[in-house]
Amino acid sequence: QLQLQESGPGLIKPSETLSLTCTVSGGSFNSPSFYWGWVRQPPGKGLEYIGTIYFTGSTYYSPSLKSRVTTSLDTSKNQVSLQLTSVTAADTAVYFCVRGQRSHPPYFDSWGLGTLVAVSS
Amino acid sequence: SYELTQPPSVSVSPGQTASITCSGDKLGDKYACWYQQKPGQSPVLVIYQDYNRPSGIPERFSGSTSGNTATLTISGTQAMDEADYYCQTWDSGAAVFGGGTKLTVL
Numbered sequence: 093q094l095q096l097q098e099s100g101p102g103l104i105k106p107s108e109t110l111s112l113t114c115t116v117s118g119g120s121f122n123s124p125s126f127y128w129g130w131v132r133q134p135p136g137k138g139l140e141y142i143g144t145i146y147f148t149g150s151t152y153y154s155p156s157l158k159s160r161v162t163t164s165l166d167t168s169k170n171q172v173s174l175q176l177t178s179v180t181a182a183d184t185a186v187y188f189c190v191r192g193q194r195s196h197p198p199y200f201d202s203w204g205l206g207t208l209v210a211v212s213s
Numbered sequence: 214s215y216e217l218t219q220p221p222s223v224s225v226s227p228g229q230t231a232s233i234t235c236s237g238d239k240l241g242d243k244y245a246c247w248y249q250q251k252p253g254q255s256p257v258l259v260i261y262q263d264y265n266r267p268s269g270i271p272e273r274f275s276g277s278t279s280g281n282t283a284t285l286t287i288s289g290t291q292a293m294d295e296a297d298y299y300c301q302t303w304d305s306g307a308a309v310f311g312g313g314t315k316l317t318v319l
Contacts, residue, residue, distance in 0.1 A: 131256075131308075139248070139256065139299050141308035152306040155214055188255060197303045199246045199261040206255055 094119035096189045096204035103210050110176040110209055114189030119202075121170040122147065127192045128172040129200070130163065132185040140185070144192060145172065179211045215304035217311035224317045231287040233314045235300030238281060243302045245283035247276060250313075251296045259298075260285060292318050 100112035112130070120126065129144030143153040145163040153161045162175045172189060189204035217237040225231035235245060244263050248256035258267050260276035263283065273288045283302075287294055295318045300311040 129308075131310075138313040139250075139301075139310040141310060144308070154307055155305075193261075195262070197244045197262070199258060200248075200256075200301075200308075201258050201261070201267065203255040203257070 094191065094202050096191065096202060098187060098189045098204045098207040100187075100207055100209065102208060103212060104179060105213050106180055106211055107178055110174070110179050110183065110211075112174045112187055112189075112207065112209070114172040114174075114204060116170045116172065116189075116191070119191070122167050124148075125194050127194055127198065128163075128165065129190045129192060130172075130174045131188045131190055131200070131203075132183075133188070133206070134182075134185045142174065142176075142187075144198075146194070181211050183209070184211045185209060215302075215309050217300055217302060217309055219298075219300060219311040219314045221312070222315045222317065224319055225287075225290045226319055227292060228289055231290045231294070231316055231318075233285045233287075233298050233300075233316065235283045235285070235311050236281055237283075237302065237309075237311075240281050240283055240302060241278045243304070245276070245278060245300050245302050247274075247283075247285045248299045248301065249294075249296045250299065256299065287316075290316075290318055294318060 124147045127146045130142040186206040188206045190200040191202040192198040247260040250256040263278045264276040
């Protein structure tokens with residue numbers, strides 16, 4: 093059974109860099125059939141796409157976050173990482189790790205439980 | 214930037230059919246998928262590539278697309294279907310989500 097587990101600080105200060113890790117277990121992390129990504133949800137609001145990373149290392153980001161986002165893969169640890177720089181209160185959200193099926197078009201078939209990150213001084 | 218528009222809320226009586234729409238420019242050319250999210254839980258994929266249903270999703274969930282609108286239909290709606298529903302597509306390599314629709318089963 094595939095499991096995606098997000099981890100990271102629950103509270104960070106404005107202007108700092110948010111760093112999250114998603115550990116994947118029970119699935120084919122290194123398979124070229126999948127890609128990995130991040131979606132966030134501010135409290136009481138809708139879903140917002142952050143970015144995705146493919147097995148090849150190719151990345152795609154939301155145009156609105158592109159200048160502040162970096163995702164990476166650590167295949168030796170089955171982990172996907174997210175870095176978001178210069179955070180503000182608007183970045184307060186539940187951050188979900190997702191797996192996508194590499195089809196046309198792709199779709200997110202597995203989601204982590206999510207981790208709440210609050211930005212506050 | 215590309216936008217998907219959903220009604221904020223839809224109400225349905227138990228056993229009736231619920232329809233949730235999602236509109237976007239040339240959405241019919243892009244394919245849509247749908248996610249169900251219950252309070253405090255992660256989203257769950259219920260429809261992908263316009264009308265395909267993942268294994269484990271009840272047959273009462275169906276999807277269709279026509280022109281600029283994708284529609285999620287829930288036939289014989291049950292109380293357990295009360296949730297937020299989000300449509301999603303892709304534009305220029307990035308995923309785009311609709312604003313979400315709260316389905317209330319009265």
